[in-house]
Every structure is written in structure tokens, then in C-alpha cells.
Amino acid sequence: MMMLAEEGEWHGSVVPLQVGVLQFPAPSAKRCYDFGKALRQAILSYPEDLNVAIIATGGLSHQVHGERCGFNNEPWDEEFLQRLETKPESLTELTHAEYATKGGMEGAEVIMWLIMRGALSDDICCVHKASYCPPMTNIATLILEEQGANDSSELNPMAQIQGIEQLEGTYPFTVETSHRxxxxxxxxxxxxxxxxxxxxxxxxxxxxxxxxxxxxxxxxxxxxxxxxxxxxxxxxxxxxxxxxxxxxxxxxxxxxxxxxxxxxxxxxxxxxxxxxxxxxxx
The missing domain is CATH 1.10.700.10 (Dioxygenase LigAB, LigA subunit)
Incomplete structure (x- = not known):
């Protein structure tokens, strides 16, 4: 939508990146961040001089299943946005279980924002930030602009949801669950x-x-x-x-x-x- 000219023609290309966050094991927060860094290297190595916008999606705190449905945590949402801007690497230390605890099971999808942040340098400024939580999901908009080797291996991907069983009213959609x-x-x-x-x-x-x-x-x-x-x-x-x-x-x-x-x-x-x-x- 942002690339449409007045006559309705595209001025660029859209390259979608699909990230599975509904069925576990899912990519860790660190893996998403590392992928963003690799994406940055690929963009910078491209022979043409391009203007590139990295768009991340995913609702902030929310849970839409189980007895815990309707869960929101706006203070955590604000902390997440602040850390994403200034201390993104600190967010890579959290497991899916910790994200679910802070922001709801489905709210753990915010790890996809780390791909966007990893693709940016440390020298950025926040142009716009807003959030609002109506009935179920905190909806946020964050616009960051640039001012001027990662180990993504995971020996045990299911370790990301270790401890999730302690969250009452929460039922992770795992490979075993999917099969059953x-x-x-x-x-x-x-x-x-x-x-x-x-x-x-x-x-x-x-x-x-x-x-x-x-x-x-x-x-x-x-x-x-x-x-x-x-x-x-x-x-x-x-x-x-x-x-x-x-x-x-x-x-x-x-x-x-x-x-x-x-x-x-x-x-x-x-x-x-x-x-x-x-x-x-x-």
C-alpha cells in the first residue's frame, strides 16, 4: 500500500517471509534476531542501491484460547517496544514460555518483530510509536529509521517451551498435538x-x-x-x-x-x- 503511486502502479517488490509460530517447535527469539542480521547482510551485499523497508507483524499481548483467553499485559507491551528499540538482544534471551507468561500464548508471536530489528543497525531512531488494546489484542505501530557470524543452532528446540506447563489454561500446539x-x-x-x-x-x-x-x-x-x-x-x-x-x-x-x-x-x-x-x- 505504501508503494502505490497515484496511478495505482507498484514502485517496488514485496518479498514475504513466512515464520511459523503456531505449532511447536517454533523458531526461537534469538533465531529470529539472527535471521534478521543475515537478512541485513544480504541486503547490503546486493549490487544495486535499494531503499528497503522491513515490515514485521504480530499482535502484542493476547491469548485467544483456553481458560486464560483474554489475557493482556500492557506494561509488558510497553517494555517490549522499548527494549526492541534500545536493547533488542535482551529480548533474544527469553524462551517462548517466558514470552507466553508475559504476553499470552499467542502474544509470543512478537518474536517475529526481532527479524525486523535484527535487520537494522544499532544507530536507529524511533519516528513513531503507538499502541492500543481494545477487546483482545494490543495493537501497536512502531516505525524505526536507520541513522546512518551468528550461531543459530538449537540442540533442543522444544526447550523453548520448557515450563509452559506451569501456565494454567494454556495448551501449546505441538507436533504431537497436531498429529493426535x-x-x-x-x-x-x-x-x-x-x-x-x-x-x-x-x-x-x-x-x-x-x-x-x-x-x-x-x-x-x-x-x-x-x-x-x-x-x-x-x-x-x-x-x-x-x-x-x-x-x-x-x-x-x-x-x-x-x-x-x-x-x-x-x-x-x-x-x-x-x-x-x-x-x-x-
Whole structure:
């Protein structure tokens, strides 16, 4: 969007970098930072003189699954942004479990910001910084401008979530979890397909049997047992698809996972609102 000319033509190229942070083992914070440094070397060694913007994404403190859903920590968000600007290497010392403790399980995705920071030099200035936490996720904008060999090996990548089991109401999506619940996650992911979605609404039992869902899995789906599905291994982003198809909002699912009424859950938010991933035209 920033590269569009008035006539709507592109003035440059976009090179996306996909970083998996939903299923563990995931890249460590240090690995992301080191990757940014390697990216910087590649850019600087390019024969042409280029203007390059590194854009990082990922919500600040938030958790959207389990009884801990709705967790936010704005003081940590402010500390993270400050350290990212002035002491980025200190952020590479934190494990995923420590990021989850401070900023929520899904909030650990901020490690992707370290790729951007690693690609910059130490001599930078902050042009703009703002953050706001409405219902679930702290949304931040940080613009840094430049003023003027790393060891990324990990002997045990799962060490990054060591201690995560001490966080009540938090269920990491690991390779083992993914394998156990693969069939059910695949079944729910297919709700993006119109025909599958239609049959799910009008012929759910037969559809679940065709996909060889176990009796336990069928009971959890038909009974809308949100927290049981999370504990079983359904990733939240498939769960919210099912909720949207059934006309349930995300806050309804969050409240149910926390064992609260909608009124109780909404009272804990700065902004009480209803939303889902459902298309408005459906």
C-alpha cells in the first residue's frame, strides 16, 4: 500500500517471509534476531542501491484460547517496544514460555518483530510509536529509521517451551498435538469450502462419520465443547471457523472457555464488542 503511486502502479517488490509460530517447535527469539542480521547482510551485499523497508507483524499481548483467553499485559507491551528499540538482544534471551507468561500464548508471536530489528543497525531512531488494546489484542505501530557470524543452532528446540506447563489454561500446539488431532483439525479447516460448510450445517452427523471422526470427537463438535476441543488439540483458528459457521461470535467462545457468562467476559474488556471471522454477506 505504501508503494502505490497515484496511478495505482507498484514502485517496488514485496518479498514475504513466512515464520511459523503456531505449532511447536517454533523458531526461537534469538533465531529470529539472527535471521534478521543475515537478512541485513544480504541486503547490503546486493549490487544495486535499494531503499528497503522491513515490515514485521504480530499482535502484542493476547491469548485467544483456553481458560486464560483474554489475557493482556500492557506494561509488558510497553517494555517490549522499548527494549526492541534500545536493547533488542535482551529480548533474544527469553524462551517462548517466558514470552507466553508475559504476553499470552499467542502474544509470543512478537518474536517475529526481532527479524525486523535484527535487520537494522544499532544507530536507529524511533519516528513513531503507538499502541492500543481494545477487546483482545494490543495493537501497536512502531516505525524505526536507520541513522546512518551468528550461531543459530538449537540442540533442543522444544526447550523453548520448557515450563509452559506451569501456565494454567494454556495448551501449546505441538507436533504431537497436531498429529493426535490432525483429522479433526482438517475437518474443521475445510469449513472454508462452501460445500463442506453447507453439509456441516444441514447434515453434520453424516459428514463427521464420513471423515471418520471418533465418537469423542463427534460429541465435542456437536456439543460445542469449546474448551474440551482446545484441550484435545484443536487449534483455535480452526475453532473460530466452526463458531462463525454456527453464528457464534469469538467473545462467546472466549467466555465459554473461561467458564464465564458473556456479561462477565465483556465486563473484563476495555471495549465490549461482538465479532467473528464470518463474512458479513453470509
Amino acid at each position: 488431532a490432525y483429522r479433526l483439525n482438517d475437518f474443521l479447516r475445510r469449513l472454508i469450502e462452501p460445500q463442506h460448510r453447507e453439509r456441516f450445517i444441514h447434515d453434520q452427523a453424516a459428514l463427521m462419520q464420513e471423515f471418520d471422526l471418533t465418537a469423542e470427537e463427534q460429541t465435542m463438535v456437536s456439543g460445542l465443547k469449546w474448551i474440551e476441543l482446545i484441550r484435545y488439540g484443536v487449534i483455535f483458528f480452526c475453532l473460530e471457523k466452526m463458531a462463525a459457521v454456527l453464528g457464534r461470535s469469538n467473545p462467546e467462545v472466549y467466555a465459554a472457555m473461561r467458564g464465564e457468562t458473556m456479561e462477565e467476559f465483556q465486563a473484563s474488556r476495555k471495549v465490549a464488542m461482538q465479532y467473528s471471522v464470518s463474512a458479513k454477506t453470509s
